[in-house]
Structures are given as structure tokens and as C-alpha cells.
Amino acid sequence: MHFVTFLFSWFIFEIPCSASTASTLVNVTVDDQFGDAYTHSQISYTPIEAWSAAPDCSHCPSPSTLSTAKARYHTWHESYFSSDSASGTIRPGTPRYASFQFIGNAVYVACIVPPSNNITNQMKFFIDGIEVGSLYPMFATSTEWQYDVVVYQNTSMSMASHQLLISSGGEDGPDAIILLDFIMYSTNDIDSTTDGVSLNGSPPGTKGVPLTPVIGATVGGIALIMVCGLFFFLRRRKRGSRPVTILSDSPWWRRLRSPLNGQSSKTQILPNTPGLMRAVDPHPERAQNDCRTQSILVWQQNTQQGTRSVDLAPLDMSEELSSYYENATTTESRRVHTPPPPPRRYIVTNK
Structure with missing residues (x-):
């Protein structure tokens, strides 16, 4: 009985707490082209004419080796910055910006890094208008394109609404290129089964596990164990009470x-x-x-065997019991009733 009570108490109090804790924080992927998988918000690019979407990358070094299959959702947004007006870039000397607003307490920025060291990834990162990080300059260290490279992360924010701003290039700065792949932020109180939403702690480039099936399987398994335990307990109790x-x-x-x-x-x-x-x-x-x-x-x-030959009237039960x-x-011996002696005859004579 104590075992069944323990299982019931644990099921009532522990499972809801575990489910609540497990569903507190999840990571939401914001694709450069498709936007937020949960709120469907989009990333804003300025100046809009200076950005191009995959598979275009006219200023990329070795564009033939750039693979859309290795990019997240096979997309990216590219912008090339140059302060030289003769470079042929759109609006030379104007920094490129990408901004996104979200509710969460952590954010990650993932880019595709080119293989050539003749061009840099020069970026600055702002949270709510305050510069919180920079990447200047960053030359490629590999001869091949690198995908899902986290160029910035911040996990010390409060759970609130935040504005993320990414800038590439600067006035009188060197030429720079940015290939933004996706942004990921951590938040709570959302449905983790939405495509693009993963468990908190899943790094960029990995696919999260849906939370609802996991919780459902756990609760179902514990309920099955409780039913089996209650069945065996009642069966044993019924068997023990049978004389x-x-x-x-x-x-x-x-x-x-x-x-x-x-x-x-x-x-x-x-x-x-x-x-x-x-x-x-x-x-x-x-x-x-x-x-x-x-x-x-x-x-x-x-x-009766001892007196069978004697013609006597049967005694009543009260006399026998007495x-x-x-x-x-x-004495332990049995007393046998003997018949009375026959009457004697006396002859009287007068002499």
C-alpha cells in the first residue's frame, strides 16, 4: 500500500514539475529567408538593394564551390561592402545592416565563412542599441567554405524583448563580406513541435528533438507502471485474505x-x-x-452386548447418561446390569 501511495504521489507532483522544467527554454531558429519558425517575423536588411539571396553571390570568392545544400534550409543572404566607389558595389562606403527583434534570454548568429584570405568578415553586434561584440577583422583560416559558423553568441541577457542589430563594414574600413545563414534565440512558453524549434542547448547545425512526444511517452510509461503495480497489489491482497x-x-x-x-x-x-x-x-x-x-x-x-441374552426392558437415555x-x-470399566435373581418359593408345612 505504501508503494502504491508513493507512486501516485510522485506521479501527481513530480511529472508536472518535470514537464514544466523541461519545456521552460527552447531554441527558435530564424532563417535568413524564411524568418522566425514560431512568430513568423522576418529579418530586416538595409540597404535592401545591397543584399542578395542564395544562390546569388556575385562578389564571393570561388562562388562555384559554394554549396546551397550545406546551408541551413539551403539559403543565405550575402552583402559585399567596399569604401571604394570604383569597386562596383552598391552604395559604396555604406555599412550593411541586418536586424531582428525577439523575446528571449540568449541569441546566436551563424554565418558562412569564405575560404579566401583576400576578404574579411568585419562585423559589429548591438543589443538594444548597445554594442556588445565585434568581429574585426576576421580572415578565413581554411581553403574551403565553412558552414554553421557561430560568429556571435550572448547567453547573459534577461528574458525580455530585445533588438539585435548586425553591421558589416565601416567607413574607410577594409572590404568585407557577410553571408548570414540564420539567427537562433532561446525563449519559453511555446510549442516545441513547431518546425525550426528545438530544445534549449542544441547548438546551431543540429536538429532538436520535439518535446511533446518525449513528455507523452514518459507520462504514459509511468502510468502503465502504476496500473501494473496497483493490479498486483490488489491481487496479492485478495489472495492473502482468503482462508x-x-x-x-x-x-x-x-x-x-x-x-x-x-x-x-x-x-x-x-x-x-x-x-x-x-x-x-x-x-x-x-x-x-x-x-x-x-x-x-x-x-x-x-x-447392550453384555445384556443381549437377558430379556430386559431398555433403559431410557436419562438413566443411561446418569x-x-x-x-x-x-472407574474406567463399564458396569453391566445383571438380571435380578429369580423369586424363591417357600413351602410351609405344619408338623
Whole structure:
């Protein structure tokens, strides 16, 4: 009973707490082209004409080796900055901006890094109008394109509404290129089964596990264990309360049907007493009466055999019982009634 109570209490209090804790924080992916997977908000790009979407990348080094299949959702947004008006870039000398507003307490920015060291990734990051990080300059260290590279992360924010601003290039600065792949932020109280929403702690580039099926399977498994435990407990309790009846080890004449009640003597074993299998007669006074009655019957049979040849009137039961108890207190032998002597005849003669 205590075990079932413990399981029920744990199921009532622990499971809701665990589910609430597990669903507190999740990561939401904001794609550069498709936007927020949960709120459907979009990233703002300025100046809009200076940005191009995948698969375009006219200013990318080795554009033929750039693969859309390796980018998140096969998309990116690219912008090339140059302060030289003769470079052919759109609005030379104007920094490129990408901004996004979200509610959360952590944010990550992932980009695609080009392989050439002739161009840099020059970026600055602002949260709510305050510069919180920079990447200047960053030359490529690999001869191949690098995907899902986290160029900025902030996990020390309060849970509130925040504005993220990313800038690339600066006045009189070196040429710079940015290929924004996606933004990810951590928030709570949302449906984690939405595509693009993953468990908190899943790094960029990994697919999160939906939370609802996990909680459902856990609660269902615990409920099944509780039902099985309750079933076995009730079954054991019902089996333990059933009395066990066996034939008595008493002498054979006690097992004869009693002439008084017409029932055979049986012995009841007390349940739930292993090691103390003590035979208990359910009706001790009845067994005592049976014993006395049987003794009377045996005594009566012996008496009738001793007086069978004598033509006597049968004695009534009261006389027999009185004679039996009188004889039982004096001696163990049975007293046999002898017939009275025949009457004597006397002849009187006168002399």
C-alpha cells in the first residue's frame, strides 16, 4: 500500500514539475529567408538593394564551390561592402545592416565563412542599441567554405524583448563580406513541435528533438507502471485474505459426522501466518460435544452386548447418561446390569 501511495504521489507532483522544467527554454531558429519558425517575423536588411539571396553571390570568392545544400534550409543572404566607389558595389562606403527583434534570454548568429584570405568578415553586434561584440577583422583560416559558423553568441541577457542589430563594414574600413545563414534565440512558453524549434542547448547545425512526444511517452510509461503495480497489489491482497481449509489431523472418530449437527469437523489455518501454521478448530465446543457423544455411543454399545441374552426392558437415555457419568467418575470399566435373581418359593408345612 505504501508503494502504491508513493507512486501516485510522485506521479501527481513530480511529472508536472518535470514537464514544466523541461519545456521552460527552447531554441527558435530564424532563417535568413524564411524568418522566425514560431512568430513568423522576418529579418530586416538595409540597404535592401545591397543584399542578395542564395544562390546569388556575385562578389564571393570561388562562388562555384559554394554549396546551397550545406546551408541551413539551403539559403543565405550575402552583402559585399567596399569604401571604394570604383569597386562596383552598391552604395559604396555604406555599412550593411541586418536586424531582428525577439523575446528571449540568449541569441546566436551563424554565418558562412569564405575560404579566401583576400576578404574579411568585419562585423559589429548591438543589443538594444548597445554594442556588445565585434568581429574585426576576421580572415578565413581554411581553403574551403565553412558552414554553421557561430560568429556571435550572448547567453547573459534577461528574458525580455530585445533588438539585435548586425553591421558589416565601416567607413574607410577594409572590404568585407557577410553571408548570414540564420539567427537562433532561446525563449519559453511555446510549442516545441513547431518546425525550426528545438530544445534549449542544441547548438546551431543540429536538429532538436520535439518535446511533446518525449513528455507523452514518459507520462504514459509511468502510468502503465502504476496500473501494473496497483493490479498486483490488489491481487496479492485478495489472495492473502482468503482462508485456507484442510482436513484436521485429529483421530478418525473426530472426523465422523456428528449426530448433533450433521457436519464433519474441519480445521482452519489462519491466513498470513507463514511459519505459524497452527491448526485451529473453528468450533471447539462442538468438537468437545462430539467427543462426549461418541464416548456415550461406545459405552452404550458395550452395555447392550453384555445384556443381549437377558430379556430386559431398555433403559431410557436419562438413566443411561446418569449411569455413564456416575461410572466414569469412579472407574474406567463399564458396569453391566445383571438380571435380578429369580423369586424363591417357600413351602410351609405344619408338623
